Amino acid sequence: MLSQRPERHQSLQPAGLDALAEPAGLAAMPFGRRLALALAVAAVVLLQPLVNGSLLAAQEPEATGEAITGVLINRDDDDAPVAGVEIVVSDVSGEEVGTVVSDDDGEYFLELPGEGEYTAQLLVDSLPDGVTLTDEERTSLTFQIRPGQQKPLLFPFGVDTRNSTGTLDRVLPLTIDGIRLGLLLAMAAIGLSLIYGTTRITNFAHGEMVTFGALVAWYFNQILGVQLLVAAVLAFVLSGLAGAGLEKGLWKPLRQRGSSLFGLMVVSFGLSLLAQHVFLYFFGSRTRPYADYALQPGGVQIGSATIPPKTFVVIGLSVLVLGLVGLFLSRARFGKAMRAVADNGPLASASGIDTDRVVLWVWIGGSALAGLGGVLYSVTQQVSFQQGQTLLLLMFAGITLGGLGTAYGAAVGCFVLGLFIQLSTLVVPTSVKNVGAMAVLILVLLFKPEGLFGRRERVG
Amino acid sequence: MDWNLILTSVFSAIFIKETIFYVLGAQGLNIHYGYTGLMNFGQAGFMAVGAYGMAISVESGGLSLWLGIVVGILWAVVLALLLGLPALRLRGDYLAIVTIAAAEIVRLVVRSESMENVSGGNSGINDFADAFYDLNPWVNGRRYEFGPFSYSGQDLWVQAVGWGVVLAMVLLTFLLMRSPWGRVLKAIRENEDAVRSLGKNVYAYKIQSLVLGGVMGALGGIVLAIGNQSVQPDTFATRTTFICYGALILGGAARVWGPVLGGILFYMVFRGLDVMIRQMERNDVIPESIMSSTQSGVVRFVFLGAALMLLMVFRPQGILGDRRELAFDG
Numbered sequence: 001m002l003s004q005r006p007e008r009h010q011s012l013q014p015a016g017l018d019a020l021a022e023p024a025g026l027a028a029m030p031f032g033r034r035l036a037l038a039l040a041v042a043a044v045v046l047l048q049p050l051v052n053g054s055l056l057a058a059q060e061p062e063a064t065g066e067a068i069t070g071v072l073i074n075r076d077d078d079d080a081p082v083a084g085v086e087i088v089v090s091d092v093s094g095e096e097v098g099t100v101v102s103d104d105d106g107e108y109f110l111e112l113p114g115e116g117e118y119t120a121q122l123l124v125d126s127l128p129d130g131v132t133l134t135d136e137e138r139t140s141l142t143f144q145i146r147p148g149q150q151k152p153l154l155f156p157f158g159v160d161t162r163n164s165t166g167t168l169d170r171v172l173p174l175t176i177d178g179i180r181l182g183l184l185l186a187m188a189a190i191g192l193s194l195i196y197g198t199t200r201i202t203n204f205a206h207g208e209m210v211t212f213g214a215l216v217a218w219y220f221n222q223i224l225g226v227q228l229l230v231a232a233v234l235a236f237v238l239s240g241l242a243g244a245g246l247e248k249g250l251w252k253p254l255r256q257r258g259s260s261l262f263g264l265m266v267v268s269f270g271l272s273l274l275a276q277h278v279f280l281y282f283f284g285s286r287t288r289p290y291a292d293y294a295l296q297p298g299g300v301q302i303g304s305a306t307i308p309p310k311t312f313v314v315i316g317l318s319v320l321v322l323g324l325v326g327l328f329l330s331r332a333r334f335g336k337a338m339r340a341v342a343d344n345g346p347l348a349s350a351s352g353i354d355t356d357r358v359v360l361w362v363w364i365g366g367s368a369l370a371g372l373g374g375v376l377y378s379v380t381q382q383v384s385f386q387q388g389q390t391l392l393l394l395m396f397a398g399i400t401l402g403g404l405g406t407a408y409g410a411a412v413g414c415f416v417l418g419l420f421i422q423l424s425t426l427v428v429p430t431s432v433k434n435v436g437a438m439a440v441l442i443l444v445l446l447f448k449p450e451g452l453f454g455r456r457e458r459v460g
Numbered sequence: 461m462d463w464n465l466i467l468t469s470v471f472s473a474i475f476i477k478e479t480i481f482y483v484l485g486a487q488g489l490n491i492h493y494g495y496t497g498l499m500n501f502g503q504a505g506f507m508a509v510g511a512y513g514m515a516i517s518v519e520s521g522g523l524s525l526w527l528g529i530v531v532g533i534l535w536a537v538v539l540a541l542l543l544g545l546p547a548l549r550l551r552g553d554y555l556a557i558v559t560i561a562a563a564e565i566v567r568l569v570v571r572s573e574s575m576e577n578v579s580g581g582n583s584g585i586n587d588f589a590d591a592f593y594d595l596n597p598w599v600n601g602r603r604y605e606f607g608p609f610s611y612s613g614q615d616l617w618v619q620a621v622g623w624g625v626v627l628a629m630v631l632l633t634f635l636l637m638r639s640p641w642g643r644v645l646k647a648i649r650e651n652e653d654a655v656r657s658l659g660k661n662v663y664a665y666k667i668q669s670l671v672l673g674g675v676m677g678a679l680g681g682i683v684l685a686i687g688n689q690s691v692q693p694d695t696f697a698t699r700t701t702f703i704c705y706g707a708l709i710l711g712g713a714a715r716v717w718g719p720v721l722g723g724i725l726f727y728m729v730f731r732g733l734d735v736m737i738r739q740m741e742r743n744d745v746i747p748e749s750i751m752s753s754t755q756s757g758v759v760r761f762v763f764l765g766a767a768l769m770l771l772m773v774f775r776p777q778g779i780l781g782d783r784r785e786l787a788f789d790g
Contacts, residue, residue, distance in 0.1 A: 389564070
């Protein structure tokens with residue numbers, strides 16, 4: 001068990017609310033200035049926790065070598081530390097590699113000779129009187145250690161009150177995680193839906209834009225040592241630039257050649273494969289954390305789970321960003337133009353809207369949001385070269401639910417879907433939860449193919 | 461650099477079971493896209509349910525291998541109906557979205573921990589096809605060499621049967637596409653509304669097409685599963701669908717022999733490239749600082765993605781196809 005430190009998490013609320021109130025006067029400004037302002041506001045808000053400093057100051061301990069570590073606490077005795085417990089670790093061949101005894105704070109730390117498989121045996125005789133394992137059988141654990149990994153081992157003591165309180169206790173933490181997932185899916189999927197609406201490209205490479213953002217932030221954060229929030233802003237900007245590059249260098253020329261819809265899909269399919277393996281080439285197949293906020297103390301105990309502060313910050317930032325995007329799309333002239341082109345391109349063009357410019361900015365904005373979504377997703381889930389691919393499926397299900405080609409529909413659909421998927425783990429095993437997305441997709445197509453916010457005539 | 465090894469593996473690739481796997485997958489896509497204009501981006505899913513349907517019913521269901529093959533095919537039919545019934549009433553893009561999602565989800569399910577006792581999780585299912593090898597006219601375990609080709613006795617038996625299946629599917633495609641049924645499919649591809657106005661049930665034809673092509677994909681999965689005596693979830697990743705499309709487009713869509721020619725060429729190049737890059741890496745033609753041995757296995761997929769894009773942009777009709785025939789907008 002990791003210890004739960006007393007200090008509580010502070011919310012990001014004040015900054016978020018101010019910024020939401022801010023852009024009321026935005027509509028009057030020309031587009032470029034408005035965008036710059038929006039970016040500036042976003043940057044200020046993103047940087048706010050830096051100034052607060054203490055909010056997210058936890059850093060992962062300097063990883064030196066492979067080790068096991070953890071804290072033994074007794075649930076029966078108000079999570080009191082359990083001292084003097086002996087744990088013996090042996091390697092695959094059964095040879096003992098070390099023994100460790102938990103100290104007065106219940107903490108233990110044992111360095112291991114290297115990566116590989118080990119077995120940890122808890123000596124029941126060394127338990128203090130009155131302390132029992134939650135699961136009497138669970139005295140030995142076999143585990144894998146990756147290079148440089150410091151692995152916490154779980155040896156819970158005392159009667160497990162958490163399972164006995166049933167599903168109700170799991171609902172709240174799952175809801176919070178569902179909100180997080182739903183908001184991030186919405187952020188990433190607005191671009192996918194608007195790109196579809198404006199160009200009719202089903203962009204299979206959109207998931208790779210999510211990964212791109214996460215990887216760019218990882219590079220700045222872990223390799224160049226840039227603080228994660230700054231790295232997130234850089235990832236946002238670079239993803240937008242990448243989107244612009246793709247539109248200018250690939251999609252626009254293809255559209256002008258009169259490529260078929262199928263051709264565009266196959267090209268995006270190929271692009272997704274290409275990008276994913278370029279990521280794999282440089283990043284490797286391991287999942288890796290960011291340097292900041294990887295392990296956070298001071299989590300909030302909600303129901304049966306401890307939710308780290310970063311989850312709330314991610315939710316707050318997502319709400320803020322989506323709020324800004326919503327304001328932009330509903331108030332700003334250019335945002336309205338985007339929705340108009342997505343809704344009916346020829347009509348928008350006939351009304352004097354420069355559709356090429358709109359499409360370019362849809363690519364820029366959509367890609368930037370996808371990249372930012374990738375960063376925020378990886379804050380809690382770590383970075384992986386194929387995270388975008390899995391998210392893409394959820395996004396497709398979400399935007400179909402909301403209505404293909406719409407902006408608000410995509411956001412709402414994805415939010416609902418994220419929440420649904422996390423809550424579905426109450427009844428289905430976690431490893432098959434994404435099947436729920438498939439079920440949603442099929443049911444929507446059967447009964448309401450235009451989605452919640454789409455229009456009937458668009459579905460063919 | 462071991463040029464002999466490179467050449468041997470390139471030439472051996474002409475006949476090996478992986479080529480059969482991709483040729484059958486591509487032939488299925490040919491029915492879907494080439495003849496009917498359906499955009500199925502989840503062929504890997506059909507191939508997976510074929511292979512897993514067979515393997516699971518043999519391992520867990522206790523059926524014989526032959527019944528298992530039938531079950532695998534039935535699973536593909538069920539998947540096609542499950543996806544086709546809702547999606548084929550709608551515009552083409554919906555099928556694309558549903559199929560790509562379904563294929564990935566099939567893979568995630570069979571590799572999930574909660575299904576481990578049924579589908580074997582990450583490591584899959586092994587050794588279910590002994591009944592097939594008992595009938596082998598060649599000697600199991602012996603190595604046969606002819607010129608640049610080198611195959612084991614098992615390989616020869618799988619290849620003989622596998623190419624038999626391919627030829628049967630080519631013949632079936634040929635006969636179907638010159639039948640009235642096939643002409644309706646092609647007409648749907650060209651102009652759906654015109655076909656509808658002639659009183660044909662376009663929806664039913666599309667579903668039949670999706671089922672037929674899906675079954676061909678499943679046969680590909682079954683051949684490879686028997687050939688490897690193993691099914692593994694990651695064989696059926698999205699990139700498998702890419703390779704099938706690559707094969708189809710290279711050979712030429714809407715041509716009976718397109719997938720066969722494309723599949724052979726595509727897999728030869730794909731495998732040759734892989735062996736060559738690995739050789740270059742191993743012999744330090746490419747320095748270690750630029751490419752490690754794990755990285756060398758990745759490069760071919762980068763080329764695959766680029767090749768697919770370039771093919772589609774510059775030669776969408778492939779080698780055998782007719783550009784005018786593929787000008788329709790799905």
